[in-house]
Amino acid sequence: MDRNKEFEQTLVLIKPDALKNSLTGYVLSLLSEFHTGLRFAGAKIVYVGRMLAEEHYAEHQGKIFFPSLLEYIMGKLHYPDEPWKRRVIALVYQGPDAVQKIRDICGPTNPLVARDKSPGCIRALGTLVSLKDNNGKVIGERMDNLIHASATNEDAEREIKLWFKPTDIPPFMRAYPIEMNQSSYYFEAGSLYLTHEPARICLLAPGDIAWKTDIDALRLLEKGLQTGGSLGSVAAKYLINTERDVE
Ligand code: CDP
Ligand code: MG
Numbered sequence: 685m686d687r688n689k690e691f692e693q694t695l696v697l698i699k700p701d702a703l704k705n706s707l708t709g710y711v712l713s714l715l716s717e718f719h720t721g722l723r724f725a726g727a728k729i730v731y732v733g734r735m736l737a738e739e740h741y742a743e744h745q746g747k748i749f750f751p752s753l754l755e756y757i758m759g760k761l762h763y764p765d766e767p768w769k770r771r772v773i774a775l776v777y778q779g780p781d782a783v784q785k786i787r788d789i790c791g792p793t794n795p796l797v798a799r800d801k802s803p804g805c806i807r808a809l810g811t812l813v814s815l816k817d818n819n820g821k822v823i824g825e826r827m828d829n830l831i832h833a834s835a836t837n838e839d840a841e842r843e844i845k846l847w848f849k850p851t852d853i854p855p856f857m858r859a860y861p862i863e864m865n866q867s868s869y870y871f872e873a874g875s876l877y878l879t880h881e882p883a884r885i886c887l888l889a890p891g892d893i894a895w896k897t898d899i900d901a902l903r904l905l906e907k908g909l910q911t912g913g914s915l916g917s918v919a920a921k922y923l924i925n926t927e928r929d930v931e
Contacts, residue, residue, distance in 0.1 A: 691859045694782040695843040697832035698773040700759040720785050725857040726776035726848050732758045733929025736920040748824040774847045786833045806831050845895050861896040871919045887922045
């Protein structure tokens, strides 16, 4: 067995438009082990807060569609008046060529291109939505394309560690190194703390298992207790469904 191939992982998000259109079962069928040879390594229903959304799509910061993309992945566009329906399904798939196999089944990013070039792919069922400025002038478009899938193995590692704790994944399925944490780490309003206060949420307690890269980042951050991007990427998964990243 080629361990590296067998353990290749990718992150899939079933986005709010797919949930609203009740396409979950269809998507899961297309991605099933029978069709792809890939296995589930993790699954969760996630209320997507702004911090998680910004971290997930950090590479698109500054682009014209970025604010709208955040509202889309947060579920605010498809469920403006029903916050309790805002969620995505986050999945980790594992097996040989996981990244490329799932990208192929998803198809091109733009649903119009997907329909043209790759009929039958998941994103061929997506839609384009016009983006307008305050005067109603069309300034661009957003692509509602039903599903996210990691684009490269590097993206997959970053994204899986952003959405999942090691303990969300069965021990023998974990692809990235873990470590036992020895310190107490708390979070409040974008900052890291080493002591508890009522408003602070505990990220990690001594004895908790965490991604090794996260513990390395926290050790650096605690020296200066700085805030910033790297704290968000560590903290976001610990705030999932806690109501701390809710608006
Ligand atoms: O999702 P994928 O990796 O295929 O595409 P991306 O270029 O990384 O963009 C991330 C997401 O932003 C897309 O899936 C679209 O939902 C959205 N997007 C958009 O709305 N308008 C664009 N011009 C490009 C991307
Ligand atoms: Mg991408």
